Amino acid sequence: MTQAKPRLLAISSGGGHWIQLLRLRPAFEGCDVTYATVSLGYRADVPGCQFRLIHDGNRSQKVALVKAAVSILFLLLVEKPNVVISTGAAPGYIAVRIGKLLRMRTIWIDSIANAEELSMSGQKAGRCADLWLTQWPHLASEGGPQYLGSVL
Amino acid sequence: MIFVTVGTDSPFDRLVKVVDAWAERTGRSDIFAQIGEGAWEPKSIPFAHLLDPCEFKERFAAARVIIGHAGMGTIISALHHGKPILVMPKRASLGEQRNEHQLATARRMTEIGGVNVAFDEQELCQRLDRLAELALPRQIGSAANTSLLKGLNEFIHSSF
Numbered sequence: 001m002t003q004a005k006p007r008l009l010a011i012s013s014g015g016g017h018w019i020q021l022l023r024l025r026p027a028f029e030g031c032d033v034t035y036a037t038v039s040l041g042y043r044a045d046v047p048g049c050q051f052r053l054i055h056d057g058n059r060s061q062k063v064a065l066v067k068a069a070v071s072i073l074f075l076l077l078v079e080k081p082n083v084v085i086s087t088g089a090a091p092g093y094i095a096v097r098i099g100k101l102l103r104m105r106t107i108w109i110d111s112i113a114n115a116e117e118l119s120m121s122g123q124k125a126g127r128c129a130d131l132w133l134t135q136w137p138h139l140a141s142e143g144g145p146q147y148l149g150s151v152l
Numbered sequence: 153m154i155f156v157t158v159g160t161d162s163p164f165d166r167l168v169k170v171v172d173a174w175a176e177r178t179g180r181s182d183i184f185a186q187i188g189e190g191a192w193e194p195k196s197i198p199f200a201h202l203l204d205p206c207e208f209k210e211r212f213a214a215a216r217v218i219i220g221h222a223g224m225g226t227i228i229s230a231l232h233h234g235k236p237i238l239v240m241p242k243r244a245s246l247g248e249q250r251n252e253h254q255l256a257t258a259r260r261m262t263e264i265g266g267v268n269v270a271f272d273e274q275e276l277c278q279r280l281d282r283l284a285e286l287a288l289p290r291q292i293g294s295a296a297n298t299s300l301l302k303g304l305n306e307f308i309h310s311s312f
Contacts, residue, residue: 019229031308107304
């Protein structure tokens with residue numbers, strides 16, 4: 001009997017967050033992965049993989065944020081991943097928060113752009129994630145994020 | 153070819169204006185800029201507000217030098233492609249960002265990645281006049297470092 005693969009949702013906003021998420025791909029070996037991000041143009045980065053589009057949102061646009069939350073809730077209910085992993089920003093934060101409520105395992109990797117302090121969404125998301133990572137050793141702390149390495 | 157990019161979040165006219173004025177002064181015509189969604193437009197360089205990710209990649213790959221904001225997407229892409237990169241950080245104090253993380257990123261990436269930084273417009277202008285002197289970046293592979301990948305893979309499988 002072959003063991004079923006873990007279902008993994010890898011989700012982020014576009015730009016640098018997506019570029020960082022893509023650099024984690026070898027870590028998803030042995031998983032049934034779905035990628036979710038905010039622009040169809042990124043589909044070509046993950047050929048042959050499951051790809052879902054979500055609404056973008058940030059803290060300064062309330063309506064967009066609600067749309068993003070609804071699209072992510074729907075995505076989580078349909079895909080039913082075992083594990084949710086994100087490199088940020090707002091969509092990742094929402095996915096980790098809702099994923100946690102739905103009893104999924106969650107991983108938050110704070111962006112390497114936060115080199116001197118964790119971002120606000122990073123702190124909130126990280127606290128409720130099962131695995132909370134920073135990419136800078138000097139930002140790791142007891143009760144805070146761990147450092148295992150970086151996307152570089 | 154010089155490719156100018158200011159990220160997908162917000163425009164960065166302060167940077168593009170310097171490059172535009174430099175292009176006008178020197179007559180340099182091999183520049184293309186992705187300037188973000190703002191009202192101001194450059195006069196002396198061809199530009200797009202926001203490129204499709206595929207076209208962005210093509211422009212990036214074709215460029216000999218990258219000039220940009222100090223965003224990690226831009227920086228990682230330059231290191232991966234081994235392209236010299238000159239960045240100017242977007243500043244929260246000027247309303248260009250929510251916090252000063254680009255300042256921190258720029259400082260750190262100079263130390264570990266060979267990224268060239270201009271902290272203001274004057275410095276950017278000076279660096280543009282000496283583009284051939286830009287430091288080469290530390291080239292990186294296509295994936296994160298192995299300890300991070302291993303740790304993540306173990307966590308994913310242990311939690312299943």
